[in-house]
Amino acid sequence: xxxxxxxxxxxxxxxxxxxxxxxxxxxxxxxxxxxxxxxxxxxxxxxxxxxxxxxxxxxxxxxxxxxxxxxxxxxxxxxxxxxxxxxxxxxxxxxxxxxxxxxxxxxxxxxxxxxxxxxxxxxxxxxxxxxxxxxxxxxxxxxxxxxxxxxxxx
Ligand SMILES: [Zn+2]
Numbered sequence: 131x132x133x134x135x136x137x138x139x140x141x142x143x144x145x146x147x148x149x150x151x152x153x154x155x156x157x158x159x160x161x162x163x164x165x166x167x168x169x170x171x172x173x174x175x176x177x178x179x180x181x182x183x184x185x186x187x188x189x190x191x192x193x194x195x196x197x198x199x200x201x202x203x204x205x206x207x208x209x210x211x212x213x214x215x216x217x218x219x220x221x222x223x224x225x226x227x228x229x230x231x232x233x234x235x236x237x238x239x240x241x242x243x244x245x246x247x248x249x250x251x252x253x254x255x256x257x258x259x260x261x262x263x264x265x266x267x268x269x270x271x272x273x274x275x276x277x278x279x280x281x282x283x284x
Contacts, residue, residue, distance in 0.1 A: 131174060134171070135154070140155060145205070209262075216282060219277075227271075
């Protein structure tokens with residue numbers, strides 16, 4: 131399932147990417163462009179903008195209408211309308227939070243001079259974005275996400 135997340139929901143887009151869902155997000159895009167892109171790429175629109183959701187409805191596109199403020203409740207709305215389930219978080223499945231590309235595991239020797247020595251000693255697994263070369267490790271963002279998913283599944 132592919133998503134297109136509207137500009138007001140940047141945090142949702144970031145979490146969906148870490149969870150491994152292909153989620154396009156643009157901080158600055160007008161509604162017509164967004165509708166067109168979602169249609170062309172067969173993406174489910176996630177939005178809290180009533181007008182945008184109405185346009186998606188008229189175009190018979192799939193959408194998730196977010197009405198809650200709380201992030202956990204927002205994710206419950208997404209899971210409810212998409213019938214997706216969230217399991218354990220894995221760094222291998224995560225997509226780049228910056229550009230939505232897939233990430234690949236890389237060896238420590240490849241990044242030896244690119245990240246602080248402390249990180250290399252403290253972590254075993256590292257990933258690099260296939261798109262923008264951003265380097266990831268199972269740091270606090272993954273731990274926080276694990277807790278987040280745990281709360282969703284309670
Ligand atoms: Zn990237």
